[in-house]
Amino acid sequence: xxxxxxxxxxxxxxxxxxxxxxxxxxxxxxxxxxxxxxxxxxxxxxxxxxxxxxxxxxxxxxxxxxxxxxxxxxxxxxxxxxxxxxxxxxxxxxxxxxxxxxxxxxxxxxxx
Numbered sequence: 001x002x003x004x005x006x007x008x009x010x011x012x013x014x015x016x017x018x019x020x021x022x023x024x025x026x027x028x029x030x031x032x033x034x035x036x037x038x039x040x041x042x043x044x045x046x047x048x049x050x051x052x053x054x055x056x057x058x059x060x061x062x063x064x065x066x067x068x069x070x071x072x073x074x075x076x077x078x079x080x081x082x083x084x085x086x087x088x089x090x091x092x093x094x095x096x097x098x099x100x101x102x103x104x105x106x107x108x109x110x111x112x
Contacts, residue, residue: 019031
């Protein structure tokens with residue numbers, strides 16, 4: 001009998017994605033819960049598409065996103081996890097969150 005143990009490592013799915021967009025007026029940080037990428041949410045007559053081109057950049061940990069939130073002044077977040085991190089950090093209040101098909105969304109603009 002072998003004393004070696006086989007370790008089953010489950011390939012973990014990414015939880016969060018973030019992407020930084022450079023514009024002539026500065027940078028915009030976009031972040032989304034991974035499971036929302038590519039989905040279309042409805043808000044009344046409005047359809048909100050969580051597009052790969054805008055939100056899916058780098059797989060991001062909660063710690064990395066927390067740091068990115070400190071570093072950027074224009075931020076667009078969609079999803080329970082990413083919005084929850086901003087809420088925990090005190091960057092937003094419950095009143096600044098809108099729900100699109102039950103999914104929290106927030107835009108943050110820090111004026112300097």
